[in-house]
Amino acid sequence: MSSTLASLLAEARAQLAPGHGSGLPEGVSIREGAGGAGPVPGPVPGPHRPLACIVLDGAMAVAAGRDVLVCRAGGCLLGALDLPVSGPETGEGCLWLSLALDLPMLSALIAELPGGATAVDEGESHSCAPAQEALLDACLRLLKCARHPAEAAVLGPMLMREIHFRLLTGPQGATLRRLMASEQRLAQVRRAVTWIQGHLDETVPVRDMAGCAGMSLASFNRHFRAATGLSPVQYQKRLRLQQARRLILAGSEVARAGYAVGYASASQFSREYQREFGNAPVRDLRRHDIRSDAPA
Numbered sequence: 001m002s003s004t005l006a007s008l009l010a011e012a013r014a015q016l017a018p019g020h021g022s023g024l025p026e027g028v029s030i031r032e033g034a035g036g037a038g039p040v041p042g043p044v045p046g047p048h049r050p051l052a053c054i055v056l057d058g059a060m061a062v063a064a065g066r067d068v069l070v071c072r073a074g075g076c077l078l079g080a081l082d083l084p085v086s087g088p089e090t091g092e093g094c095l096w097l098s099l100a101l102d103l104p105m106l107s108a109l110i111a112e113l114p115g116g117a118t119a120v121d122e123g124e125s126h127s128c129a130p131a132q133e134a135l136l137d138a139c140l141r142l143l144k145c146a147r148h149p150a151e152a153a154v155l156g157p158m159l160m161r162e163i164h165f166r167l168l169t170g171p172q173g174a175t176l177r178r179l180m181a182s183e184q185r186l187a188q189v190r191r192a193v194t195w196i197q198g199h200l201d202e203t204v205p206v207r208d209m210a211g212c213a214g215m216s217l218a219s220f221n222r223h224f225r226a227a228t229g230l231s232p233v234q235y236q237k238r239l240r241l242q243q244a245r246r247l248i249l250a251g252s253e254v255a256r257a258g259y260a261v262g263y264a265s266a267s268q269f270s271r272e273y274q275r276e277f278g279n280a281p282v283r284d285l286r287r288h289d290i291r292s293d294a295p296a
Contacts, residue, residue, distance in 0.1 A: 002136070011143045028100070050103070078176065110180060185215075200261045254266070
C-alpha cells in the first residue's frame with residue numbers, strides 16, 4: 001500500500017468516527033460495508049449520476065455480465081450506473097470513497113483537453129483500474145479540506161475539478177469519454193433502472209421497461225447491456241436477490257424475504273438464491289453468522 005493510499009485510508013476512517021461532521025461536497029461520501037452484500041450504492045439519494053468508487057481497504061466485486069470486476073484497495077471502479085455486486089467471489093469487507101461525477105464539469109474539461117471531444121470506440125461504460133497517485137493525492141486533499149468550512153467552500157470545487165481531470169487523463173479516461181459520448185442514451189437507461197429498483201416486487205415485461213426509458217425494445221436491450229453488462233431481466237433478478245439477502249441477514253424469514261421481492265415460489269427463490277450466492281438462504285445466513293462471530 002502506497003503512503004498516499006495509507007494516508008487517505010486513515011483520513012477516511014477518522015471521518016467515519018462518531019461525532020465527526022461531514023463537510024464533503026455534495027455527491028461525495030465515505031462508505032463501508034461487505035464487498036459482496038449488495039449493489040454498489042450511489043452517494044446520495046436522487047437521480048443517478050456516473051460514479052467513481054475508490055477502494056481504500058478490502059475488496060469490491062461487481063458483476064458485469066458474465067465477468068466479475070474485483071476492485072481491491074488502491075483501485076478505482078468507474079460505472080455509468082449502479083452495478084450489482086457479485087455474490088460469492090469476495091467475502092471481504094470494503095471501505096471506499098464514492099464520487100458522483102459532474103457531467104457538465106466533465107464536458108467542459110473534455111472541451112479544454114487536447115483533442116477535445118475525440119471520437120472513441122464503442123465499448124462498456126464501466127471499468128476497474130489502479131488509481132494513480134495524483135488521483136489519490138487529490139482525494140486526500142479533498143478529505144482534509146472538508147474538516148475546515150472555509151477551505152471546503154473555496155478549495156472544494158477546485159479539488160473536485162482536479163479529481164475529474166485526473167480521471168479523464170488517467171487509465172479510465174477512454175471509459176469516461178465513451179460514457180459522455182453516449183450520455184443521452186445512458187440517461188434514458190437510468191430512468192428504467194430507477195424504476196426497476198423501486199419495483200423489485202413486480203414482474204415487469206422488458207417492453208414496459210423500454211417504454212419507461214422512451215426507447216425501442218431493440219435499442220433498449222442493446223444500450224442496457226452496454227451500460228451494465230447484463231440484460232434487463234438479469235439486472236432485475238440480481239437486484240431482487242441482493243435485496244432478499246439483505247432482508248434475510250437483517251432477520252427476515254426466508255419465505256417472507258422471497259415474497260417481498262416478487263417470488264411466489266419458495267423453491268424457485270431458494271434455487272436462484274443458491275445459484276447467485278453459492279449457498280441456500282438458511283446456509284448462507286449460518287455462514288454469515290459464523291463469520292460475524294469470528295474474532296477480529
